[in-house]
Amino acid sequence: MIKVGIVGGTGYTGVELLRLLAQHPEVSVEAITSRSETGVKVCDMYPNLRGHCDTLTFSEPDARKLGALDAVFFATPHGVAHALAGELLTNGTRVIDLSADFRLRDADLWSEWYGQAHGAPELLGEAVYGLPEMHREKIRNARLIAVPGCYPTAVQLGFLPLLEAGLIDAQQLIADCKSGVTGAGRGAKVGSLLAEASESFKAYGASGHRHLPEIRQGLNDMQQSPVGLTFVPHLTPMIRGIHATLYSQLTTEADDLQTLFEQRYANEPFVDVMPAGSHPETRSVKGNNTCRLAVHRPAGGNTVVVLSVIDNLVKGASGQAIQNLNLMFGLDETLGLNAPALMP
Amino acid sequence: MIKVGIVGGTGYTGVELLRLLAQHPEVSVEAITSRSETGVKVCDMYPNLRGHCDTLTFSEPDARKLGALDAVFFATPHGVAHALAGELLTNGTRVIDLSADFRLRDADLWSEWYGQAHGAPELLGEAVYGLPEMHREKIRNARLIAVPGCYPTAVQLGFLPLLEAGLIDAQQLIADCKSGVTGAGRGAKVGSLLAEASESFKAYGASGHRHLPEIRQGLNDMQQSPVGLTFVPHLTPMIRGIHATLYSQLTTEADDLQTLFEQRYANEPFVDVMPAGSHPETRSVKGNNTCRLAVHRPAGGNTVVVLSVIDNLVKGASGQAIQNLNLMFGLDETLGLNAPALMP
Amino acid sequence: MIKVGIVGGTGYTGVELLRLLAQHPEVSVEAITSRSETGVKVCDMYPNLRGHCDTLTFSEPDARKLGALDAVFFATPHGVAHALAGELLTNGTRVIDLSADFRLRDADLWSEWYGQAHGAPELLGEAVYGLPEMHREKIRNARLIAVPGCYPTAVQLGFLPLLEAGLIDAQQLIADCKSGVTGAGRGAKVGSLLAEASESFKAYGASGHRHLPEIRQGLNDMQQSPVGLTFVPHLTPMIRGIHATLYSQLTTEADDLQTLFEQRYANEPFVDVMPAGSHPETRSVKGNNTCRLAVHRPAGGNTVVVLSVIDNLVKGASGQAIQNLNLMFGLDETLGLNAPALMP
Amino acid sequence: MIKVGIVGGTGYTGVELLRLLAQHPEVSVEAITSRSETGVKVCDMYPNLRGHCDTLTFSEPDARKLGALDAVFFATPHGVAHALAGELLTNGTRVIDLSADFRLRDADLWSEWYGQAHGAPELLGEAVYGLPEMHREKIRNARLIAVPGCYPTAVQLGFLPLLEAGLIDAQQLIADCKSGVTGAGRGAKVGSLLAEASESFKAYGASGHRHLPEIRQGLNDMQQSPVGLTFVPHLTPMIRGIHATLYSQLTTEADDLQTLFEQRYANEPFVDVMPAGSHPETRSVKGNNTCRLAVHRPAGGNTVVVLSVIDNLVKGASGQAIQNLNLMFGLDETLGLNAPALMP
Structure with a gap:
């Protein structure tokens, strides 16, 4: 043990x-x-x-x-x-x-x-940045892991295949993100009361949020040059879950994006590329370590829309931490993380 | 009467x-x-x-x-x-x-x-498109009003000052919209059950939604040429409310956008431009006919982010319909629409 | 003014x-x-x-x-x-x-x-206890009003016709009450966070709650002798609303309880006795000063079940306070309190 | 397998x-x-x-x-x-x-x-009634199991120690029960829409619900004579969970009820008697097969209040079904049912 x-x-x-x-x-x-x-x-x-x-x-x-x-x-x-x-x-x-x-x-x-x-x-x-989908080998040998933030996990996994493949304009990235209230922690704040946060939806930190530099650092690594990113987080009236809606512009004749995503994540135990046309729901990962993704090109145009969902407390925090531990100690990467999401 | x-x-x-x-x-x-x-x-x-x-x-x-x-x-x-x-x-x-x-x-x-x-x-x-902030005089004399849709109201009021002033790249407009479940109507659909739609967040219609051509028509009128728009609607677990997060790129040396918005809507009884730095909440318009707006330029860059909230059943439907009726019959435009939002 | x-x-x-x-x-x-x-x-x-x-x-x-x-x-x-x-x-x-x-x-x-x-x-x-359905005349002449608590309002209005008519065993009254979270106030407490109080239901204060002596005093007045009352409050995951489910035992050949309730409240502007067989919903009074009641005798037995709903912030607090003010100043009792509940 | x-x-x-x-x-x-x-x-x-x-x-x-x-x-x-x-x-x-x-x-x-x-x-x-806490030995040898209903499970486990010990007046039992909306199934009904069932609380079936004869049959078995039961179910705005609040009158000098409950359930893997003074929350069993109980005597009087929570889909249905299967096939009774509840 x-x-x-x-x-x-x-x-x-x-x-x-x-x-x-x-x-x-x-x-x-x-x-x-x-x-x-x-x-x-x-x-x-x-x-x-x-x-x-x-x-x-x-x-x-x-x-x-x-x-x-x-x-x-x-x-x-x-x-x-x-x-x-x-x-x-x-x-x-x-x-x-x-x-x-x-x-x-x-x-x-x-x-x-x-x-x-x-x-x-x-x-x-x-310190190794503990996103296994980017840094698995380093994690295996690490002594000190920085587990990624919740928004950064959802956003990076969504942009990763596009940036690695060099398909999009990295100066015009937009991440419109929505989080359940556990993202704000268990501190007793008026704004997190059920009577305040329920039956309402709002943006916050539109002018700058601490996850911005973290996401940017990760995307820079993928792009291998500095990216331009607009990141707007929102609070949605639910306990768990993050939904990132990612917008970017294709710069080349479009490849088959569905296949690109499927191949990039074919061997990833905790990234699930959904069938073309899907809209992943946050509840499909409630309590579970999976990131589910879908990629869309509305009207076949140059705008790519990636939909990315995680449970902020699992793949966005504690589950990913255990995934890192499994890697560090040479265990099966999925150990202890196999239970399906709770739905409904 | x-x-x-x-x-x-x-x-x-x-x-x-x-x-x-x-x-x-x-x-x-x-x-x-x-x-x-x-x-x-x-x-x-x-x-x-x-x-x-x-x-x-x-x-x-x-x-x-x-x-x-x-x-x-x-x-x-x-x-x-x-x-x-x-x-x-x-x-x-x-x-x-x-x-x-x-x-x-x-x-x-x-x-x-x-x-x-x-x-x-x-x-x-x-038929007159019943958005008073655009077509007030025509409405006064109309016999037939097409009341705007809920998403179209929130999106058009958010982009209106920017497009009229010619400040943004109209080919790259993004409207990331979130709606409460009453937007789906009162029909008995599995997807609208509390057990299905609560504690979850998802996009839908990412490849095309019926409000897209309506929004585009309205924005074209403002821009006086065809615009390029990506519109992604989402379902958020609450009864009422729409939050539109609008992204566009400035094409000129930036004016004072706060003043631009305040002046454009200075005489509008149902558009409230919030102070700089604000993040309007949908609950601030629950049951009420107001559209509240805030305009941001993250990190002072060229991306403009407009936050726009309405109650989809009021300014997005029945309240706006009554506002139109008031105009058509020569009444005070705000008659019957003065009650503050229910909060909390 | x-x-x-x-x-x-x-x-x-x-x-x-x-x-x-x-x-x-x-x-x-x-x-x-x-x-x-x-x-x-x-x-x-x-x-x-x-x-x-x-x-x-x-x-x-x-x-x-x-x-x-x-x-x-x-x-x-x-x-x-x-x-x-x-x-x-x-x-x-x-x-x-x-x-x-x-x-x-x-x-x-x-x-x-x-x-x-x-x-x-x-x-x-x-000091006059500001429950108009009991003390209207005293209120008109009062200088100092004690506005009833939220639970006490819902419970007293439910038991009132039965106790006044002397139909039930006043030693065995049970009030099982459920409240939305605004009942706990706007203080920043962990237990009132959306992440804690949503998607859950619990009792609290089962061994004694401050509203108990207030309810008992009111019921004693109606019965004109000391009653025996068990009162268990519960927290339900919603913003507004109280639902009181009241149990008592008939001690006489049963009268027509539906008529009893309808007659007792026939002239009350803010008490609505629903048709026989009804189950009032708290949302039917959201934002509104009405108390809606229904009375049941399951299987025609001796147990009477009264269902009583109010908005804890309106008839349970601020609306009732204004109703008192209207009476004290000789105004129409309903002034400012006429807007229908917000539903859905 | x-x-x-x-x-x-x-x-x-x-x-x-x-x-x-x-x-x-x-x-x-x-x-x-x-x-x-x-x-x-x-x-x-x-x-x-x-x-x-x-x-x-x-x-x-x-x-x-x-x-x-x-x-x-x-x-x-x-x-x-x-x-x-x-x-x-x-x-x-x-x-x-x-x-x-x-x-x-x-x-x-x-x-x-x-x-x-x-x-x-x-x-x-x-057919064997599949409540292991009552019929474990019969279940082991059964070919046909009737898995108890959700309300019946919560109510029977709450009354069981009191009735078996003969401590209460079995003619005056009250079960005030609250259920999340999954209790109504996945059928597309207007009343189960988020827009209808959220932000509201109501009773239903106050005059008679199909679980009443089932509960009565079980309580009769415990009491070994016909009981008198009033059962009022309510709908609470959440996905999962049942909270039963049970009222009865002691007929003897009161024993130590806390000890009675603890001893009765000492060897039960899925019944958890909480410490004296507790108020179990439904979320403490979300996704989990446990029934958590607390027993109160308000003000030390003769009224006993038992609080009983389960997840209606687990101990109230599918989990209990698997518990039965484990017993029928000679497996460890808890196999596959060990994951803690999802909280928050």
């Missing part, structure tokens, strides 16, 4: 790790930390886990104890993993960080968007 | 007309028709109207009786108004059609999208 | 007062207070009110300014009205308190349930 | 069987029938199952092919299992019927509630 810990276990990505790992045959959760809930039993806070981790109790984060584990997940606000990751790595504990701390390779860019100095720039060189 | 009838009163736009007209001091609903519900009391079907129209009963459509009224609203599927409008107009009854029957000026284009011959091409010449 | 102020205007009952009063032809809102939002324009916080009260700004509560008004609504947490009501009454300003401060006639009982001393026991003698 | 078939696989209990069985290591789904969808691939209708049963296609029901299987689930409207069960049993195929066909032991009572003659009264003698 691989012994793991979770730092910051009270949020939605923390409890989702527990839910998924309860089904994982090769992983044992040995510690879960929370400063605010120290001493509370996990299943008192999350009764869905009653019977699944009845002996697990939130504890203070303790680098020594965590350092005795095989791997530690960070399900924390940004800044926390900066402070602890180095010591864990020195102890030989692998780090899988679900926060934004190691996603941007450029520490200055990180500081600009997160409003504070980067706390561990010396680790950026070895 | 202006005596009106409603043909096809059992659907959502029909009951919304009744709800709004119950507050209108100058209009009296004299007849409401429904072939399937003939003899049923309106308030037995819609208990929210108990106490408001207790004597009103659904009846068979009868052209003679309807022809004795001052105006008739059609809240019907396409094709019905084609068959009845001519006779009513001959009798001097004005017609306000909420269906798609008279929205497209080109009968052939209509046939192509609706899969049947146009039933009243001889009336197209006098 | 009657000049009114609102103390504590940022919560849901405050904004609902503004929404309803925007439609009231005889009332002008002159002041709205909030310590936390002083200086903020009301319509910046509640964009649904843009165009309806654009000059209104939250201010510090100031007894002198409020004392110059005809009436002041308190839409505050408990305790606040205790501190201010006396001074206002002395100035001749009438007080309509939506909080719990003056609902219980017994100051000791109040202290027991609210965990603090009663701040104005000297006013209890003249 | 146990080879099973599913008759009537297009409804919600059918697809839920597929979702759960996809995780079951000892069961293989060999056939799934649907008259209306014959020839359609299962995963085209239910994209959440893409990758899980890609070769499965809906077929016409064929008694010969089904008769070659080890067991057949009926996820059909009532009446269908009557017609097919006998032939299957003759072939040695075990039948697990999720419909109401074999739940009532009295064929006349069945006819009365279902409005048609019972189609297989000769099988009633051997």
Whole structure:
């Protein structure tokens, strides 16, 4: 059994790790930390886990104890993993960080968007961006993984085949994204109340969102030059799910885009290219690690529309983190991630 | 009192007309028709109207009786108004059609999208497209109004100032639109069940939707030449509301877009340009006839993002129909439409 | 025009007062207070009110300014009205308190349930419990109104005809109540997040809820002796609405309960007894001041089941407060409260 | 591998069987029938199952092919299992019927509630009511299982310890039940549309619901004499979940009810008695086979309030069906049913 810990276990990505790992045959959760809930039993806070981790109790984060584990997940606000990751790595504990701390390779860019100095720039060189569809081999050998953000996962997987194939104008990319409210976390904010967020739809961060530089970095890698991207996130009244609607312009005689997508993802266990003409629903991936894609060319014109859905808490966070762990420890990549989505 | 009838009163736009007209001091609903519900009391079907129209009963459509009224609203599927409008107009009854029957000026284009011959091409010449912000003077003198569709209203009001001012590349317009489920009507379809449409988000009609030619016709008028438009509608899990996110590219040194929008709509009673940096929520217009707009230029670049929200059943249908009636009968344009949105 | 102020205007009952009063032809809102939002324009916080009260700004509560008004609504947490009501009454300003401060006639009982001393026991003698269906005449002459709570309104109106007629065993009353989440207020609590409260249903306060003594006091008045009541509130995933399902046992040969209810409420403008066999829906009163009732005797047995629905923010709070104001100032009781419910 | 078939696989209990069985290591789904969808691939209708049963296609029901299987689930409207069960049993195929066909032991009572003659009264003698907490040993040896209804499961498990212990007045039982909309099935009915059922709460069937005789039969068994039960079901705006709130009167000096419940269910793998004072949420069992219970005595009086939650599609249908199958085939009772609930 691989012994793991979770730092910051009270949020939605923390409890989702527990839910998924309860089904994982090769992983044992040995510690879960929370400063605010120290001493509370996990299943008192999350009764869905009653019977699944009845002996697990939130504890203070303790680098020594965590350092005795095989791997530690960070399900924390940004800044926390900066402070602890180095010591864990020195102890030989692998780090899988679900926060934004190691996603941007450029520490200055990180500081600009997160409003504070980067706390561990010396680790950026070895941090691997944990998008298996791009970086599978590096992930296998990594000690430190930056799990991609939820929007970045949906957007990058949608643009990837088009950019790699050099088919579109990379200066005019548009990502119109819609997220359920768990994307805003479990913090008690008025705007996330059912009475405020239900029966309504709105954009936010139209002038700039922290996932923008992360997406841009990923797309730049695919394009191998700087791209131009407009990214507008929206809040949709549901618990889980991201739907990215991606617009770009073909620059060449159009290939068969359906085949392009199918071939690019033929061997990917967690990317499902739907039949031509499909419109993937977010509920088709509820609780599941799959990204479902469909590609359209309205009226056969030059505009390509890619529809990409994920569960923001699974492929957009905790499921992808476990997919990375499976790769890092030489396990079957899909272990613990096989349950179908809950539908309806 | 202006005596009106409603043909096809059992659907959502029909009951919304009744709800709004119950507050209108100058209009009296004299007849409401429904072939399937003939003899049923309106308030037995819609208990929210108990106490408001207790004597009103659904009846068979009868052209003679309807022809004795001052105006008739059609809240019907396409094709019905084609068959009845001519006779009513001959009798001097004005017609306000909420269906798609008279929205497209080109009968052939209509046939192509609706899969049947146009039933009243001889009336197209006098039909007025009922978007007051574009055609107010024509509406005042019209006998036959084609009330704009819900998506077309939200999209046209968002692009209008930019196109009129000639500031954007009209060949690259993108309208990413999201609608609540009442947009699909009150028909019993599996896809509209709560168990199917709730907790999920999806696109539909990405390859072509009937509102596309209507929007294009309107934008062509503003641009005074054919535009290029990609329109992708989505279904969002809520009852009412449309959010249009509009993307275009500036072609000139940017003007002050905020001022442009504010000035264009300064005298419009039902268009509200929100302060710079705003993100209008659909709930801010729930039950209300306003279109709220915000205009953004992310990172000060050349991409303009317009956010436009309406209630699809009010400004997108029944409220706009009443706004047209007010204009046609020389009333205060806002009569019966003044109640604030229901929030939360 | 009657000049009114609102103390504590940022919560849901405050904004609902503004929404309803925007439609009231005889009332002008002159002041709205909030310590936390002083200086903020009301319509910046509640964009649904843009165009309806654009000059209104939250201010510090100031007894002198409020004392110059005809009436002041308190839409505050408990305790606040205790501190201010006396001074206002002395100035001749009438007080309509939506909080719990003056609902219980017994100051000791109040202290027991609210965990603090009663701040104005000297006013209890003249406070009138603002349930017009019970106390209309007293309300007309009152200076100080305690607006009933939301659950108490739904439960009392449901039991009223049965208790007044002496038909049921008053020792075995059961009120199983379900509320939308606005009942929990606009405070930022984790349990009220969309991600927590949506797609779930639960009871709360099964061992005792603050509305219990208020309901009991009202039922005691109707029965003219102490009743035995079990009250279990539940949270249902919707914004507005209360559904009370009331169970009691007939003790006499059954009368015609349908007629009993219809006669008792024949002249009540805001109580609607539905036809026999009906199941009122909460959405039939969304945004509206009506209480809709239906009475059932399953299998013709001795158990009576009353179904009672209200909008917790309207008949359960702000609408009933305005109904009281109308009575106090000799206006038509329904003024400003006539708009039909929003449905769907 | 146990080879099973599913008759009537297009409804919600059918697809839920597929979702759960996809995780079951000892069961293989060999056939799934649907008259209306014959020839359609299962995963085209239910994209959440893409990758899980890609070769499965809906077929016409064929008694010969089904008769070659080890067991057949009926996820059909009532009446269908009557017609097919006998032939299957003759072939040695075990039948697990999720419909109401074999739940009532009295064929006349069945006819009365279902409005048609019972189609297989000769099988009633051997049909076993598949509530393992009551009939585990009989289930192990059964050939024909009547899987309990959703409401009956939640209500019976809540009353069971009290009735078995003889502590309550069995003539005054009240079950106030709330269900998500999947309880109404996947049929296209106006009342189940999101636009109709969302943002609303209502009772239905207050005068009599088909689950009433089933519940009564089960409670009679526990009490060993006829009980008096009032059962009022309600529709709550969510996809899955049932919450039963059960009221009864203690007739003896009260025992320690918490201990009573804990002891009665100590060895039950799918009944979870929560700590004293708890309020179970339906979301804590979303997608999961557990029934969570809490028992309250408000103010220490004689009224007992039991709160009981299940997922109507799992413990209330498909999960319980699989639990029965596990018992019938000598497997670990929990096989395939171990995944924690999806929360949030």
